[in-house]
Amino acid sequence: IEASKGLAAMEAILASSPRLRTGTVCVARIKWKALMGQLPRVPPFLSRFAASASSAKAMPVGNYTLDDVKALVVGSLTDVLGNDDFDINTPLMEIGLDSLAGVEFRNRLQGSMEGLELSPTLMFDYPTVPDLIDYIWTQVGPVEDDDLAASGGPMVGGAVGEQLAFAGQSCRNPGGCSNHPGDFWRTLVSGQDTSSDLPSERWDMDAFYDPDMDAPGKTHVRKGHFVVGIDQFDGEFFGVKEAEQRSMDPHQWLTLEISYDALVASGFTKETMNNLDCGVYVGCATLGGLSPDIPAAGPFTNIGYSYSGLSGRVSHTLSFRGPCFTIDTACSST
Known part of the structure; x- marks a missing residue:
């Protein structure tokens, strides 16, 4: 809103009740779409703002293609960052996604995909866009019977007494000795x-x-x-x-x-x-x-x-x- 309208609104609020003059009142421009994206659930008193902030409905799981997932992830990240000037292979934190924006990013993705549950630590578990796309695709993409059969069930630990091998070694040595x-x-x-x-x-x-x-x-x-x-x-x-x-x-x-x-x-x-x-x-x-x-x-x-x-x-x-x-x-x- 314009500054004059904001001042007029504040003046009207202060004039509405003498008790308000002893408190702190402000009029602020709020990006409702960004604010709603940070909330896991919208409280009832903000419901009308939520309706105006987003008109898109979440697509049900199973109706996605891999390209859909890519578009949603990149699009949500662009909305949160406010620009699309980033390399998708760069870690999310390095392109400007801090912990607060990470929550908004996660909530946007989760709200865009019906039935999808994402961890609050999503940006740390999957630090790049390709990592995140691959993970979400495993959650919303089609599951083939052949894939289940090939997996052979969960991996279990080796037998007691099974031999182990040192496949690679490295060290840092004192006294001028090389690190080999x-x-x-x-x-x-x-x-x-x-x-x-x-x-x-x-x-x-x-x-x-x-x-x-x-x-x-x-x-x-x-x-x-x-x-x-x-x-x-x-x-x-x-x-x-x-x-x-x-x-x-x-x-x-x-x-x-x-x-x-x-x-x-x-x-x-x-x-x-x-x-x-x-x-x-x-x-x-x-x-x-x-x-x-x-x-x-x-x-x-x-x-x-x-x-x-x-x-x-x-x-x-x-x-x-x-x-x-x-x-x-x-x-x-x-």
Whole structure:
């Protein structure tokens, strides 16, 4: 509405009752279509606005083609974002879909398909448009008898005593040793000492060193076993923005790199990892390592410095479908 009409409406409201003058009153332009898209159910007092916000009826499940699903997903995303200038292969969060808009997006899709139930965490479970289209198609597309027969029923666990194999390995080694597992083994066999002085890029050792073992707030040790290049994490490759990368514990950098390298060593590519039925289990006893200072709180520090973030970030970043656990049993989990 025009500013003059809004002011006139507010003046009329304030003049209607003396009691309103002690409260807070505003006149706002509301995008009813967007608002209704965020509500799982429309309350009765907003029903007339809901009727004007959407005239389209949901199509019943079974009447869809794959092209229909694609059009609905892309169209709903365009409506929520307010533009169609996005690459469908880019993760939804990277093209501007935050958690609030994600709820609206999910509600729009669910309201467009009769009988379809979608999780509130849809954008995290299926982080790209193609992932989402594939999932929804499995829910609304036709089911062939041959498909059911071919599935052979649910997969069950292997027999007790079944042999397991390490298909791929990766590691990060201290003391200038290469990151190849074979070199790590040779280092152990040869008894090589991998200790070194603290790398200068981590922190000023002189500020914390004191030969007195009892000096408060100091350490009497100058050497350790340090992984070289820990600060050279390639966040762009993993789709991690710079601001988020700065709020990540270095253990999360290493866990992502090592997990990816191990899967590549076992024959996977970045593309074939997507939607892989894969569990992530991480053992970790301590966090920190690049600086003795506690990082300033920010929007990413909660998950960036949590134990759950070690396994959860691998599962989320590589789009795995499976459980993820970080286990802390002190020294035995390191």
